[in-house]
Amino acid sequence: VRRSLRLLARPEMGALAAAVVIFVFFLLVAPSFRSAASFFTVLYQSSTIGIVAVGVGLLMIGGEFDLSAGVITISAGLVNSMFCWYLGVNMWVGALLSLAFCLFIGFLNGWLVMRTGIPSFLITLGTFFVLQGANLGVTKLVTGSVSSRDVSAIDGFGSLQKVFASNFTVGSATVWVTVLWWFLFVALAAWTLQRTRIGNWIYAVGGSAPSARAVGVPVVRTKIGLFMTVSFLGWFVGMHLLYRFNTLQAGNGVGNEFLYIIAAVVGGTLLTGGYGNAIGVAIGAFIFGMTSLGIVYAGWDPNWFRAFLGVMLLLAVLVNTYVKRLSTSPAAFPPEAPSSVLASSSPPGSLSSASASPEKEGGRD
C-alpha cells in the first residue's frame, strides 16, 4: 500500500490518469479518432506545444515564469528568414545567428530578473511586448510587408528542413520529426531533474531561493540557465515553423505562452515552484493536443470549441489535484524531489521571495 501511494505522489500521476480518461472518452465518441494516423496528428500537435512547454515546466519548477516564450518562436524564425532573404546567404548562417539571438534574449530575461529582483512575470511581459513590436516593425522594414518572404529556394533550406520539419510514414501514419525531438527533450529534462546535481539545484531554487543559496546552490546561474533553456526550445520550435511553413506572419505566436504554462500546470507543476517533473509536462501537452483535436475529430459544433477545451482542462486539473490529495492525505510522504530537505526548510518559495536577491553570489560576473 505504501508503495502504491508513493507512486501516486509523483507529480505526473494525476495528469496520466486524466490523459487516460480523456483518451478513452474520445475513442468512444469520435470514430475518426480511432486510427494511427489521427494519433500521430495528435502527437504532432502536442509536440509543437510540448517542446517549449518542457522548458517552461523546468523554469516553473525553478520558480519563474516566461511570458515571452510564445512570441520568441516567431522572432527566431523571422531573424533566420529575413537575414538570409535580405543578404542572400545560406540558411544555416541565419539559423545559427537566430540561435545566438534567442539565447541572448533568454540570458537577458534571466539576468534582468536576478539583477533587479523584479518578478519574472513583469520582466518577461516586457520582453514579450518588445519582441511582438519588433517582429512587426522589423519585418515591415525589411520585407515591406508583415509576413516574411519565400526562402525555400535559398541554399540550406532543404537540409535544415530535414532536421526541423521532415516527416516519414509508418503504415498509414505520418510521423513528424518534431515528435521525436519532443521525446528526446522530455527524456533529457527528466534525466536532468531526477538524476543530476543541476536537477537538485532547479528544485532547490524553486522551493526557496534564500535557503538554496545558503547551502551553496548557484541560484543566479541556475535561473539564468533555465531562462536560456526556454529560449533555446523556443528557437527550436521557431525553426520548425519556418522550415515547415516557409513564410511566417509577423503577428503570430501570441497566446501560445499560456498554452505552455497550461501544459505545465496540467502536468502537475506547481505555479509557486519547487514541484513538478518533465514527464508530467509532456503529458500536459499531450492532453492539450488531444483535446483540441479530439473536439474536431468528434465533429462537434465548432462554436463551442473553447468552452469544451476549458471544461476538459478544468477536469484534468481537478483529477490531478484529487489524485495528489488522495496520495498525500493518509500519511505525508516527502515529495520525490531530492531537495525535499531544502524545500521544506521554509514555506514554498513565492515569486517575490525567490527573485528578490540583493546580494550577489560568486562564480558569475
Next chain:
Amino acid sequence: MTLRLPGKRGLVAAGAVAVLTLTACSGGGRDQSDADSSGGGGNAPGSSGYTIAFVTHETPGDTFWDKVRAGAEQAAKDTGVTLKYSNDPDAAKQAQLIQSAVDAKVNGIATTLVTPDALAGAVKSATGAGIPVVGLNAGLDQYHKLGALMYFGSDESLAGTSIGKRIAGEGAKHPLCVIHQTGSVALEARCAGVKSAVPGTENLQVNGADDSAVTTTLQAKLAQDKSIDYIVTLGAPIALDAINAKQQASSSAKLVTFDLNQEMAKRIKDGQVEFAIDQQPYAQGYMAVTSLYLYLKNGNDLGGGGPVLTGPSFVDKNNIDKILPFTEKNTR
C-alpha cells in the same frame, strides 16, 4: 599506420573556406539587382496644405491592413496631403483616436466603421465640427446614418454569397468555412454569405495565430468528415496552411479563399488554389484619401449617394498573370 591530422593553420584555412562557402551569395533571396523602383515624381507630402486623419481598427500584423495603409499613403503622396495614420482594434480606443483627430482640427477624417454604435459619438463630433468624414472597409449599412459622406469598401455577406454561388455552380455540396478569429462579425458574415448560397456549409474555428494549430485542426476535420468538397478560408495565410493540411489528409477538396497576397497569387497560378476573392484593400485606402481631397478641393461627392464597392473581385487562373506583379509590389 599513422593518420596525419591537419595542422593548426590547415584547420583555420578549412574553417575560413567553410565560412566563405556558407556566406557566399546563394540564390532564392531578395532580388538585389533591381534598383529602388519607388518614387518617380509626385507631390511632396503636405504640398496641398490639407491634413487627413486615417483611423482603422487594424490589428497589428495583418497583411491586409498593410495594403490599405500603402494605398492611403500613395494617395496622400499623389495629392500632396499630410496623412496621419492611427489604429486600434478596440472600439472605444478607436473612437478616442477619431476624437483626437477632431481636437487636432484636421481637414478630413477617413475611418473604418466596424463598430458603428461605439463610433457614432466620435463621428458626430467630427461632423459637428464641420470636418468631412469618409467611411471605408466596414460599415456599409450604417455609414449614411452616422453622417459619413462617402463609403469605399466591400460587402462581406455579398462577397460570401458570390463565393457561395460560384462554388455551387461548380458543384459544391459540403464546403467547410474556416473562421480564424473568434467572435469576428465580419468573418461570421462571410461564412453566412457562403451558407446562403450553399446550405451544406459547415463552419470551423481555428487558432489563426498558430500555423501548426491551423494545419492540424484542418487535417483532423478533413479526416473526420470525408464529404467535405470545398474549403473556404477567410484570409490568405490560412489558405496556405490549408494546402498543407490537404496534403497531409490526402483530401481532394478544392480550396478557395478570401484576400490575396504574394504567396497566394503563386498558389493560384500553380493551381493549388481555385480562386481568391479580393476586396482590393489598396483601393479602399487610396480612394478614401483621394475622395476627401476631391471633396475639400472641388466639392466632389462620389458614389451618387450610395457606397462605392471595391469588391468582390475574383482572381483566378484567367487573370492571375496580370495581377501577380502587383502582389509582388504589395499593392494587391
